[in-house]
Amino acid sequence: MTSRWRDTAGFAGRHVFGGLRSLLPDYLPVAWKLGLTFSALVLIGMSVLGSIILSTQLTTMQNQADRLGRTIATQLADSAREPLLADDPLALKVLVSNLADSENLEGAALFDRDLRLKYRAGRLPTDAVPTISGPVRQWRDANAPMTTYFAAIRAADATAGHAAVTLSGAPIVAAQAQARRTMITATLLMSLIAVVAAFLISRRLARPLSDLVAATTALRAGDLNVRLAAGHSNDEIGQLLDAYNNMAHGLLEKTQVERALSRFVSPRVAEQMMADLGEVQLGGREVHATVLFADIVGFTSLSEGMAPDAVAALLNDYFNAISTAADFYRGNIDKFMGDCAMLVFGVPEEDNEHLYHGLCCAVMIQRLVQRLNAQRQARGQVIVDFRVGLNSGPMLAGNLGSKDRMQYTVVGDSVNLASRLSTMAAAGEIIMPDHLVNDPNVAPRVRTHVAGTMRIRGKSEPVLTHRVEGVHPQSEALMEQRIARFLSEYTDVHIPRVSHVS
DSSP states (O other): OHHHHHHHHHHHHHHHHHHHHHHSOSOOOHHHHHHHHHHHHHHHHHHHHHHHHHHHHHHHHHHHHHHHHHHHHHHHHHHHHHHHHTTOHHHHHHHHHHHHTSTTOSEEEEEETTOOEEEEEEOOOTTOOHHHHOSEEEEEETTEEEEEEEEEEEETTEEEEEEEEEEESHHHHHHHHHHHHHHHHHHHHHHHHHHHHHHHHHHHHHHHHHHHHHHHHHHHTTOOOOOOOOTTOOSHHHHHHHHHHHHHHHHHHHHHHHHHHHTTSOHHHHHHHHHOGGGOOSEEEEEEEEEEEEEETTHHHHHHTSOHHHHHHHHHHHHHHHHHHHHHTTEEEEEEETTEEEEEESSSSOOTTHHHHHHHHHHHHHHHHHHHHHHHHHTTOOOOOEEEEEEEEEEEEEEEEOSSSEEEEEESHHHHHHHHHHHHSOTTOEEEEHHHHTOTTTGGGEEEEEEEEEOOTTOSSOEEEEEEEEEOHHHHHHHHHHHHHHHHHHHHHHSOOOOOOO
C-alpha cells in the first residue's frame, strides 16, 4: 500500500512539474532565474516570518487577556466574600453593577454555593454553570467573541459561591486584524524592495555571463579579438572570464601561426600540424594519390635579362594563378621549386576523385596562363608558357627530412615519372602516361591524344604518353566561371581604375 501511494505521489509530482515546466519559455536568462529564485525565497521567508510573528503576538495578547480576566474574577470573588456570607444583597448588587459598568468588562455575575445565579449585570452566557463550564468559557454574542472567567468564593476552606466576569474579544480581534494588515503591508513592502534588489543584483551578477555569451558567439563567428573585462572580481566568475580571455588569446595565436604556416605549406597540412603538434614527427605512409608538375618553359634564359624584382613579380603572378586552380580542385601545393610548382591531390585530405581533379587542375592552369598572357602582353609585360606533367599511383606521403627540419611531401616512382613527363612536354601541353587514360573513372570524362612513346630517364622501357586536350564540358563550364573571376580580381589589382572628371 505504501509503495503504491509513493508511486502515485511521484506520478502526480512529475505531472505537476511537467505542467509548470511547459509554461516556462524555452529560453530564460540567468538574471531572471536568479531574480525569480531570490524573490521567491524572500516572499516565502517573509510570509513564514510574518505568520510566526503574528501567531506569537496573538498568543501573547490572548494570554494577557486571560490573565486579566482571571485576575478580575478573583478580585470579584474576594470582594464578594463578606457581603455574600453576611447575605447583604445591596452590597452584592452594587458590587456587580459597578464592576459591569467598567469599560474593560462586558458583564459580571455572582452564584451561590448551589450554583444558582444571584446577581448579574451586563453580558453572561445563559447556560453558564461554573463547575460545568470550567474556569473559562468562550462564546459569542451578537457576532462578537466573548470570554467568561469563573472564580470560586472561598470561606474557611469551603466554597461559598462563584464569581464570573465577561471580557469582550473584540479588542483582540481588532488588534489581530490590525496586526495582520500591518504584517501584510510590511511583508509586501519588504518583498517589493527585496524583489527589486534581487533583480538588480541578479542582473549585475549575470552581466558577465551575458558578456561571455556574446563573446563566445563572436568567437564562433570567427572574431578572435573580443576580450572580456574581468575587473577586480576574485570569485569564480572572474576566473571564468580570465579563462575565456586566455583561451581566446591562445586561439588567436594559433590562428595567426596557422595562417603564417599555410603560406609556406599547404593549408590542409598546416591544419593537421596545428591540430596536434605533439604528433608532428618523421615518418610517412603509402598512399594512392595524383601529383602534378608545372614548369615554365625557357625560364633560365628568360630571367637572365630581367631584374630580380621583375622576376619575383612575374613568378608571383603565375604561381598565384596556379594556387587558385589548386584550391578550386582540392589540390595541395607541395612546394615551389624555382620556376616549377609541385601539386598533390588526394593527400593529406582523402579524395576519391583525386585523378580527375588533377586533370581538371592541369587544364585550368594552362587556360589561366593563356588568359593571363593575353592581359600581360596587352600591357607590354613579359609572358611565359608552362609545360605540365601528371601521374597517379602509389607513393609515400609524410614528414620527410631530419628531426630538426622536416617537410610534408610525397616521394616515389610515381612522383619521379610526373616530374620527367613535365620536362618532356612542350609549351602549353599536359602530358600523362597511358595507363591513366584507361582508368574507367576518368576515361569518359577526359579528351586526350596520343603524344607518342617517350624514353624516360630511370625507365628501362619507353613510356606511352597522351596529351590532355580537355575534360567534361560541365567541368569546363565551372572552370571558365572561376577563371573569369580570377582574371577580374587580377585586373582590379594590377590596372587601377581612372575616374573621369568633367
